[in-house]
Amino acid sequence: MKSNLLFDFTVDKNDNTVKVKREFSAGLDLVWDAWTKPELLDQWWAPKPYRTETISMDFREGGRWFYAMISPEGVAHYCSNNYSEINPKKFYAGLDAFCNKDGEIDNSMPRTFWTNSFESNGKTTIVNIVAQYHSLEDLEKVIQMGFKEGFTMAMENLDQYLDGQQL
Numbered sequence: 001m002k003s004n005l006l007f008d009f010t011v012d013k014n015d016n017t018v019k020v021k022r023e024f025s026a027g028l029d030l031v032w033d034a035w036t037k038p039e040l041l042d043q044w045w046a047p048k049p050y051r052t053e054t055i056s057m058d059f060r061e062g063g064r065w066f067y068a069m070i071s072p073e074g075v076a077h078y079c080s081n082n083y084s085e086i087n088p089k090k091f092y093a094g095l096d097a098f099c100n101k102d103g104e105i106d107n108s109m110p111r112t113f114w115t116n117s118f119e120s121n122g123k124t125t126i127v128n129i130v131a132q133y134h135s136l137e138d139l140e141k142v143i144q145m146g147f148k149e150g151f152t153m154a155m156e157n158l159d160q161y162l163d164g165q166q167l
Contacts, residue, residue, distance in 0.1 A: 016139045020129040026162040028120035047153035091117035110138035
């Protein structure tokens with residue numbers, strides 16, 4: 001990560017959320033596309049050495065992103081994000097869940113309600129991310145699973161992707 005860019009990561013146990021404020025050295029159009037187009041998400045979403053593979057994506061309210069995070073050994077971990085609200089280049093929200101290869105939700109794992117909002121500062125874009133959980137137990141489980149470390153690596157992957165697009 002570029003050290004001069006904003007990166008705040010806060011765990012709020014009072015409202016079962018993780019709040020991230022992250023600045024990227026790229027314009028709004030490019031950052032929005034990187035978060036909303038499957039061919040771009042596949043290039044950065046998973047923390048290395050994992051990779052993301054989109055199975056299907058319908059980026060619209062009521063639509064869904066169905067994807068797998070694939071380990072270096074080829075083991076796929078499936079996820080589904082159901083989009084509930086989209087305001088183009090402003091924000092989107094959706095409910096994410098671990099699932100099986102058929103898209104059936106794994107109810108033994110926490111679900112994340114994501115709200116991502118985007119604000120342009122000219123040459124940089126700030127993404128405000130709120131990941132909300134049903135309970136403190138769910139929040140603590142994802143933190144123990146390495147959410148902060150994995151998400152930080154994904155943000156660094158996105159930095160690298162964005163840098164490569166602006167050469």
